[in-house]
Amino acid sequence: MDPASHPEQLSVVNEQVLNSADRSVTAAVCLRRFLCYGSESSTYSTKECPLGIENALSLMQLIEGGRGSEVVDEVRRFNLEGRAVRPNPGLFTLAVCSQHADCKTRQAALRALKELCRSPVQLFTFVQYKKELKEGSGMWGRALRRVVTDWYNGQDGISLAQAVTKCKHRAGWSHQDLLRLSHMKPANDNIALVCKYITKGWKGVEEAYAEKDKSEDLQKVFAYLEAVEKAKHSTDEQELIHLIEEQRLGKEQLLTNHLKSKEVWKALLKEMPVAVLLKHLGKLTANKVLIPGSPDIAAVCGRIQDETVLKKAKTQPFNILAASENYKRGHGKRSKLKWEPDRDLVQALDCAFCKSISTVEATGKRFLVAVDISSSLSSLCRGSSISTVAVAAAVCMIIAQTEPNAQIVVFSEGNLLPCTVSSDMTLMQVAGLLIQTPGGSTDCSLPITWASENEKTVDVFIILTNNQTNGRENPADTLKMYRQKSSVFSKLIVCGLIANNLSIADPEDCGMLDICGFDSQAVDVIHNFALDIF
Structure with missing residues (x-):
C-alpha cells in the first residue's frame, strides 16, 4: 500500500510525539492497540474484557476531533491485513462511528461494515453494540435497516442457507429478529427462499415452494434446506450419513443424539475443518471413532501434517500445541471424558506443530x-x-x-x-x-x-x-x-x-x-x- 496515496491513513498511523521518555503514546497508538486486541493500555491479557466507551477514550478523542473517517480507514486496514487478533474491537469501533453526528464518519463506517462483516456472528455482534451504545433508545433507523438488508442480500443462496443453519443466534439476536426489524426485502428468489425458511420454518417453505417450478439454483437451495430439516428428524443412521456426505452438513446442524453414532462422526470427519478436528481428537478417541491402526487414524494423521492444509486453514503453531497437550493428557479439562492417547496421533501432532512453524511470517x-x-x-x-x-x-x-x-x-x-x-x-x-x-x-x-x-x-x-x-x-x-x-x-x-x-x-x-x-x-x-x- 502506497502511503502517499492514503494521506488520511498516514496521519493516523504515523502521528507520534517525542519526549524525554523517548516516545510518548498518542491517541493514534492507543487506537491501534484497541483495534488489535481490545485495550488501549500497554497490556495484552488472555482474558477478554467487555468493550465500552469507558475503555476506548482515545477512539472517542479521535472521532470527536473530526477524524472519524481516518479511524474507519484504520479499522479496514487492520482487518484486511489480518492485524486484528480479536474481531470485536473493530466491530465496536464501527458501531461507534456509525452513529456519530458527522455524516462522512457514519457513511464510512457503514461502507466498511459491508466490506468486513462476513459471518452471522459478526452481524449479530455489531447490532448488539449498536443497541448498547443507544442505551435502549430507538436504533432501527434507515441506515441500520439498510446494513442488515445488504448483508443478507449480499450472499448467494447456498452460502446464506449454510450460514443461517449453522449459526442461528448470538449475542441475544436471531436471524428472525433481524429480518423483522430491518423490514428485509429479498433481492432475488434464492434469498427469498432462505428468508421464508427463517421466518416461517420448513413448513412455510414447503407450502410456498414444493409445487413451484424452481430454477437450478433455487432447487439447490431448496434441497440443502430440505437436507438440514431431514437431518433434524432422522433416526436412520444411513440416511443421516447420506445427507452429511451429499450436502456437506456440519456437526452444528445435527442433534446431540446423532453425535452418539461412530459412523456419523466418521462421515463428518471427511469435511471437518482442521480447527474443529483438533478440538475433538480426545472425544473421537474416547468414543472409539478413531481406532489405533485404522484407516481413519491414518487419514487424520495425514491431514494434520499436511502443510498445504495447515496454511489454508491458517493454523497457528500454538493451536496445535494446545490440541497436542490436551490430547496427551488423556482426559478432558472439565468433563469426565477419558481416553488412551493413540501413539500415531501423538507423533502426528508433534510433527504438525513443527511444520506449522513454517506458516509464521x-x-x-x-x-x-x-x-x-x-x-x-x-x-x-x-x-x-x-x-x-x-x-x-x-x-x-x-x-x-x-x-x-x-x-x-x-x-x-x-x-x-x-x-x-x-x-x-x-x-x-x-x-x-x-x-x-x-x-x-x-x-x-x-x-x-x-x-x-x-x-x-x-x-x-x-x-x-x-x-x-x-x-x-x-x-x-x-x-x-x-x-x-x-x-x-x-x-x-x-x-x-x-x-x-x-x-x-x-x-x-x-x-x-x-x-x-x-x-x-x-x-x-x-x-x-x-x-x-x-
Missing part, C-alpha cells in the same frame, strides 16, 4: 528471547491448559526458526546462559533445555543488561517469566539506558505466563508491552508489536 527483526528459570516452569499457563515450560519452549522454537537474527537465553538472578535451539529439535528437547534447577529471585532487567555489556544489538527483547521482577533495576529504565547506548529504539515484551496482571511496561512508552498469560492470539500480538503495527 518472519519480521526480520533482531530478537533476544530470555526465559526466567528462577522458579519452576511446571505451572499451567494462564489462558490455556498448557504448562509454562511448554509455552516457553514453543515461543523459543517459533522465534528461533522464523527469525534469522535471534538468540535464546535462560536466566536467573545474577546468571545468564545462552541456549542453542536448532530447527531439528523437538518441543520436548527444547523444554529440556529450560528445565534447570531454579534459584534466586527474578530480575527481568538482566537480559537487557547482558545485551548491553556484550554489545548485542537487539530490536525486540522477549522475556518469559512466572514472576514479577524483584531485581534492583527497573526493566523499563534499563531498556531506556540500552536504547541510549545502542542508538536503537529497542522494544521490550514481558510475558507473565501465570500473571493476572503485570506492571513492568511503561504505559507511556509505545515500545513496551506486558502480556498476561499466553494464547494463540499472543503470538500475533508479538508479531504485530515487533512490526510497529501498534
